[in-house]
Amino acid sequence: MRAINTVVERDIQEIISDSQIFDAFRGKLILVTGATGLIGSMVARSLIAANDAYHLSLRVICHVRNIEKAHHMFSDIVDSDILTFVDTPLESLDIACDYIMHGAAPTKSKYFVEHPVDTIRTSIHGTERMLELGKEQKIKGMVYLSSMEQYGVPYESGQVMTEDRIGYLDHLNVRSSYSESKRLCECYCKSYAVEFGVPVKIARLAQTFGAGVSLDDNRVFMQFTKNALERRNIILHTKGDSMSNFCYITDAVRAILILLSQGEVGEAYNVCHDEETRSIASIANLVACHVGEDKISVIFDIPENLSSFGYAPTVHMFLNSKKMRSLSWEPQVSMKEAYMRLAEYIKEERHHE
Numbered sequence: 001m002r003a004i005n006t007v008v009e010r011d012i013q014e015i016i017s018d019s020q021i022f023d024a025f026r027g028k029l030i031l032v033t034g035a036t037g038l039i040g041s042m043v044a045r046s047l048i049a050a051n052d053a054y055h056l057s058l059r060v061i062c063h064v065r066n067i068e069k070a071h072h073m074f075s076d077i078v079d080s081d082i083l084t085f086v087d088t089p090l091e092s093l094d095i096a097c098d099y100i101m102h103g104a105a106p107t108k109s110k111y112f113v114e115h116p117v118d119t120i121r122t123s124i125h126g127t128e129r130m131l132e133l134g135k136e137q138k139i140k141g142m143v144y145l146s147s148m149e150q151y152g153v154p155y156e157s158g159q160v161m162t163e164d165r166i167g168y169l170d171h172l173n174v175r176s177s178y179s180e181s182k183r184l185c186e187c188y189c190k191s192y193a194v195e196f197g198v199p200v201k202i203a204r205l206a207q208t209f210g211a212g213v214s215l216d217d218n219r220v221f222m223q224f225t226k227n228a229l230e231r232r233n234i235i236l237h238t239k240g241d242s243m244s245n246f247c248y249i250t251d252a253v254r255a256i257l258i259l260l261s262q263g264e265v266g267e268a269y270n271v272c273h274d275e276e277t278r279s280i281a282s283i284a285n286l287v288a289c290h291v292g293e294d295k296i297s298v299i300f301d302i303p304e305n306l307s308s309f310g311y312a313p314t315v316h317m318f319l320n321s322k323k324m325r326s327l328s329w330e331p332q333v334s335m336k337e338a339y340m341r342l343a344e345y346i347k348e349e350r351h352h353e
Helices: 006-015 019-025 038-054 067-073 109-114 116-137 176-196 220-229 249-261 280-290 335-352
Strands: 029-033 059-063 083-086 099-102 141-147 159-161 200-205 207-209 234-236 246-248 268-271 298-300 317-319
Touching (some): 006 335, 109 176, 141 176, 207 249, 220 335, 234 280, 246 249, 246 335, 280 335
Parallel strands (some): 029 059, 059 083, 200 268, 207 246
């Protein structure tokens, strides 16, 4: 059994430092889907750590696709008597619970392009079952993890996106399989809230990353950080003009846990650090400077055909988190600090490989 990464441990202690966030979960059973993903795993770990710290007598059920992988991933706490893993197909899962955090979904752009049908099917069918389960069990709260990608491309460049606005999506582009399915799942959530009273809330997450992510993850934040640590130049295959709205994992998990027990039923909430909206090129330069210690450069190598790479369209969008902040939530981790923590996490993980 491996000890938990010290960066992950510090992050969890930061999440659970506010005991009031966890009061609603005393004596309750929380179902977490997508539990081997970054967000799901950190939600589960935080609940277990809070239980130990505050004697909450809660239980956590983690839905996973691979029990063996889950046991390895949670090896330091797999023997906890409050933690259970299940791998029943999500569409047929039938389990008693008080709260649901539904985060099971594909997350990689290339996958959306190569497997658009499975992307849609996984999102729609899994979410439908969780909403049905919420109705059957008369749960106390549910959070559906949506994405800022459901906004599409703003009709006005640089538009500030509050939860009541929406942009353009080309539904005939298979890359939209992810974004369109997120939109439909949000509509599903609202419909179940109105018609059946399911107490579901929607977390529209900005790009969320941090300690705990798989080292095999190939998304842009990992590529930048790995290159910087290895003193290799950061290569951009676009102009890097898109504005990136981000949230560090600790801030995202706190928001999700707050939404589980608070917020308005059927409503969506942007979860982002809106004071740290930057272009991809700006982020690359930030990482090159602080993680790469100014020993690497940012190089632009733009291929003729970008569509095969599965990149999202260039977007100049600024998410607004005022609605989430109204629930006494504030983002605490700056982008510089986020990448420094991620770099420390990667170094420690590699040391133990």
